[in-house]
Amino acid sequence: MSSAVEAVYIFNQNNDCILEHVYRSRPPTARTLLPLYQKYPKPRPSVINLPDLNPPTILFSLIHANLLFLSTASTDVEPLFVLEFLHRIVDVLEDFIGAPLLANKIESSYDVVAQLLGEMCDAGSVCNTEPNALRDNVDIPGWMDKLLGGVGLPGNAPSTLPSRGLKQQLQLNPSTSGPAIPWRRANVRHTSNELYVDILETLHVTLAPSGRPLAAIANGSIAFTSKISGVPDLLLTLSASGGKLGLEKAIELPVFHPCVRLARWKERPGELSFVPPDGKFMLAGYEVDLMPSVHDLNSWSNAKLQLPLSIEVDKSLGQVGTEFEVRLSIHNTFPGAAPSSLAPPRPGLSSRGSGTSTPVFGASSSSSPMLQDVVVTIPIPITVRNVLDLRPSRGEAYFTASESVVEWRLPSKAAASPGVATLRCTIVGPLTDDESDDLMNGFHSDAARAGDYDENEDAYQSERPEPSKASTARDNQQDSRDDRKVTQNAALMPSSASVSFSVKGWLASGIKVDGIVIDTRKSRGLGEGVKPYKGVKYLTVSRKGIETRC
Secondary structure (H helix, E strand, O other): OOOOOOOEEEEEEOHHHHHHHEEOOOOHHHHHHHHHHHOOOOOOOOEEEEEEOOOOOOEEEEEOEEEEEEEOOOOOOOOHHHHHHHHHHHHHHHHHHOOOOOHHHHHHOOOHHHHHHHHEEEOOOEEOHHHHHOOOOOOOOHHHHHHHHHOOOOOOOOOOOHHHHHHHHHHOOOHHOOOOOOOOOOOOOOOOOEEEEEEEEEOOOOEOOOOOOOEEEEEEEEEEEEEOOOOOOEEEEEEOOOOHHHHHHOOEEEOOOEEEHHHHHOOOEEEEEEEEOOEEEEEEEEEEOOOHHHHOOOOOOOOOOOOOOEHHHEEEEEEOOOOOEEEEEEEEOOOOOOOEEOOOOOOOOHHOOOOOOOOOOOOOOOOOEEEEEEEEEEOOOOOOOOOEEEEOOOOOOEEOOOEEEEEEEHHHHHHOOOOEEEEEEEEEOOOOOHHHHHHHHHOOHHHHHHHOOOOOOOOOOOOOOOOOHHHHHHHHHHHHHHEEEEHHHHHOOOOOEEEEEEEOOOOOOOEEEEEEEEOOOOOOOOOOOOOOOOEEEEEEEEEEEEEEEE
């Protein structure tokens, strides 16, 4: 199976093609591909087979920042290969022309974008996607070139990249530049040496109506920022509760940047040995199964899932079942909470000086983890006309009819207090035929509410039933009518509720960084006595990730 990319197309938010880069063959034009892509309903698949084209073509798509990226292949190709190439294009463009990635940035920097696409793929074969290596091959115009080009003069400003003579000198002195590394630029110099680790975990938890966990997964990513001179050789040590076995159980399906030495990880799990690229990059990713053991499931609790909050929904409340209540239990307990920053908060470069501060890993921090950005989302069936009388005990709630969703937002102060917060709502169902006729006539019949009216009934009959029997009959009739309404309104109740939040300084998996060590024997060009500034941050987020079924 070959890995041939034929072309790349970029469309703006108005579906106008702003870039078309052809690598090989004669792929379809952008005007031909766009209608074939848009005929599929949303959400459109990332891989689409187009057998009607000549030759039959496979279309790959990626949507990022309101931009549509398309790529084609007329031969057998690995789908993940092309999709990953599109993601690399997005990352490289954001690195070179800035994030967020906008259409006007691509159009104004077309010369840079064209060079990047040509360097990343040659005749359909992907060859170089590392930003640090691309900076040595792609000429980025400086501000003087842009100024002279704006008045119609050729740019004569010196290039910001190393000249060929300097490259030859570095090759003659390998001790100063270190070995040739594809992901790291040569002769890197920084006035302030800094190393940062940011670990982010995203929760995906599904709970049954009883509260029993059905699935609980945390997807983690380790972002590393290296601003250090020369060619450093680093060792990052991770740990978790339970020691080595606990770490192996916590980190499942790990993926690493090419700079990580896999042999060291397999020999000693938890140790990442690598020569980092210059700047920020994704060092590793992993998946953590938060589900308790089978024994613990018999006596389940949200605390065993290490969740700082839980959510429950009660439906069909009220006399006719038109109300529902959402209860948000805020525990504010963070098992194994790590300090929010193993170093002082990242100050500006001016206050950091030469970057000789070296904090001790594992030191305590005055700031403790706390819930932030708590939002409860409740999808409402589209047959519901309105949601009235929203009564939150904390925060504020509102109903968006266009999206058929109720959102309940809690400010940080309200989420900081442990306890139970409630939200009670009343739904308004669709109009019945009788109600529609009454509204069109300008009045609403109250006789239907009171009961059936018999025209032949003698209003002045002498023998009337006993009040107790008549009252009992009416009560039974009313109860039967209410039961029918409760059954009808049950279809209008929400079927799930999800909660979003973020916690700084805590990871659900319990993973933490024990230390970052620079191997001075393997490192080159660091300088004598360099002690880089080190910092670690943890963040756990749930983007509608904790969902309870009801």
